[in-house]
Amino acid sequence: MPHLKMSDESSSTSSSQVVEDFEGELDEEVDSDGGKNQTGRSSPTPLSSFASLRAVIRIKQKYQAMKLRRQEMAHSLAAAGGLTGAPGRTSPKIFTFDGLTPAAFPAFPSVLQKKKRRRKRRVLFPNGGPRKTVPKQERSRATYCLYLLFAIVFVQVYNAIENLDDHVLRYDLEGLEKTLRREVFGQQGAVEGLVYHLKDYLSTYVHNKPLVVSVHGPSGVGKSHLGRLLAGHFRSVVGDALVLQYYVLHHCPREAEAMQCARNLSSLISEMVEKAEEEEKIPLFIFDEAEHMHVEILDVLLQLVASKQSNEYLNAIYLFLSNLGHSHITKHMLQNSSSISMAMTASGRHSNLVKELTPILRNTLEKHHPLWTEADILPLGLLEKSHVMECFLEEITREGFYPDHSNIERLAGEIEYYPVVAGREYSQSGCKQVVAKVNLL
Known part of the structure; x- marks a missing residue:
């Protein structure tokens, strides 16, 4: 009996020590989460205050759940140590798992796994509020049809030019x-x-x-x-x-034949236009x-010029x-x-x-x-005097005479001019007398 009591006391001592260690780790985690929330929080805004409140409630629920599991684990360890009758350790230097079965600690491994999983799951709260998802801009298929239309119009205009x-x-x-x-x-x-x-x-x-x-x-x-x-x-x-x-x-010198000339001219123009x-x-x-x-001729021409009866005219x-x-x-x-x-x-x-x-x-x-x-x-x-001299030069060259500049100036001086205006001399007859004067050479 003394030996049994000693084993009970050692088992209860070890279980209470494990529970205290687990509770200390849990308290450290809670303190670290709370400190992060307190230190990471910037200037109090409605959105950040709401997020902090949700974090505190979640941490409190987590603490209560883990505390309940800790109490259940302690009871299960105590019950397992009393029922199996495992002998107490005689030497603190030896530690074995003899006499213990996996069913003896049903809640301990699951609690540790959940603890690891929960440590990995960290909830991050952005300071700038919820993120906005930018919608993707999808290109319409009608754009390619529009490009094709532009290309067709460009080719048509180019061909027309x-x-x-x-x-x-x-x-x-x-x-x-x-x-x-x-x-x-x-x-x-x-x-x-x-x-x-x-x-x-x-x-x-x-x-x-x-x-x-x-x-x-x-x-x-x-x-x-x-x-x-x-x-x-x-x-x-x-x-x-x-x-x-x-x-x-030349074609219609007499006015008495004006009507006949007008009819002949109209028929001639019609034939040429058709051809x-x-x-x-x-x-x-x-x-x-x-x-x-x-x-009469002017009237006929007016009818032909203003005619909208057919496209030929x-x-x-x-x-x-x-x-x-x-x-x-x-x-x-x-x-x-x-x-x-x-x-x-x-x-x-x-x-x-x-x-x-x-x-x-x-x-x-x-x-x-x-x-x-x-x-x-x-x-x-x-026409100015310089233009008249060009007419003389052209006519003299065409007739085969030597284009002497002094001779051209002499012939141009024989033409009548208007009074000099702003340094310009305008011919009264233009180049009309040029051919007659060249023929006299």
Whole structure:
């Protein structure tokens, strides 16, 4: 009996020691968790206070549960030591598990495993509040269809531009511009304006109206020469059958035959337009000395120009050459030459001339006949003495004479000029007398 009591006392002592150790570890864990919550807590906010309260409640529940398990473990150890009758240890240096079965400590291993698992599970509370999950942006499949549509539109526009370039190249407008700049003297601005109208019209084959250009200027400034150069260029491009040069004083000199001339002209234009439509080309009609055209002919031309009955009559170019309004041009240039800067280019001077003279000329021409309401006005300015000398040089070279500069100055001095205005001498007859004077050499 004394030996049994001693064993009971030793077993109870060991069990109480294990329980105290476990309780101390538990208290340390609770203190560490509480300290972390206290030290890790920053400035008190409603969200952080709520999180701290939840942590304290959870720690308290954990402590009560572990305390209950500790009491159950102590009772189970005491009951196991009394029932098995294991002898007490005689020597504190020897420790064995003889006489103990796994069922003797049913709660101890599970408590340790749960303790390890719970130590691994740490609850972290972010200081900045709950994390926000950014939604993923998914690319719509319609984006690829939109890219495909852009590519198709780009290809179509590129092909259309190439087709327009091919249509313009057929008429060789660059070569025409070079020829006009070389052959027509003193009218560089007018040449640029005429080529601009042609490029704009010939860039496509489908039109809503024909191109009507009316060139006006005093005598000898190069109107007829400009018409001959255009006719020669278009004959080489579209053929002789699609170019008409109509001289009123030659084709219809008598006014009594004006009605018959108008009918013949209408039928001729219709045939040329139909032929051009079959060949997919644009014909050119040049009417020189338009100031002498009879009213019947002008009426027929107005019907053809303003006709909307068929598309064939819309694809044509009409060029009228006349000296109508020449007095307005002469007066304007003589009065405004002093205000024109010497550094201004020929294109700039001509643009000012067109801007200021177009309303005046259009008012005068519309009174003459309504045909000019459908036309684009292109005025030609007076020629200076330097331009007349260029005309002499060209004609002398063409006739095979030696281009002596002193001889050219002498011939140019025989031409009549207006009084000098702002250092410029304007010829009264332009280059009209150049051919006659060269023939006298």
